[in-house]
Amino acid sequence: MPPAERRxxxxxxxxxxxxxxxxxxASVQFGGDRALTFRVVSVGPEMPHTDWIWLTGYVLNRRGTATVKREIFVQTTFLRRIAQATARQVTGQGGPAGPCVTHHVVRTQ
Known part of the structure; x- marks a missing residue:
């Protein structure tokens, strides 16, 4: 069994x-080569009795760089948390939050 299967x-x-x-x-739309690494930004309400949930976050590429912000609807039962050591390899950072995407708000008077 590949390491990803054992997480x-x-x-x-x-x-x-x-x-x-x-x-x-987690969702059929992410099968095969469409699987992704996802940094959670916010969590929507869980759908009662189904274990499905809306997540908002960033898709990370192989270098750990956020490439696109997405909302995904997935079964929580089948989500896999990436281990801390693996997260450091994927994101290139040691912190639990990994890369940070900052949005600057400019206010005019």
């Missing part, structure tokens, strides 16, 4: 800052 499933509700591997088990 623990997310046993609790995802939280902002979590780094997840989202594949076809």
């Amino acid at each position: 623990p499933l997310v046993a609790v509700r995802p939280q902002p800052g979590d780094l997840l591997r989202v594949d076809g088990r």
Whole structure:
């Protein structure tokens, strides 16, 4: 079994800052080569009795750089949290939040 298959499933509700591997088990649209690494920014309400949830966050490329902001609808039962050591390799950073995407707000008077 490949290492990605052995990673623990997310046993609790995802939280902002979590780094997840989202594949076809979480939602059919992410099957095969469409699987992605996802940094959670916000978590929507869970759908009662279904284990499906809306997550907002950033898709990370192989270098750990955020490439696009997305909202995804996935089954929480099949989300996989990327281990801290792996997260450092993917994001290139040691902190739990990984790369930070900052939005600057300019206020005019």
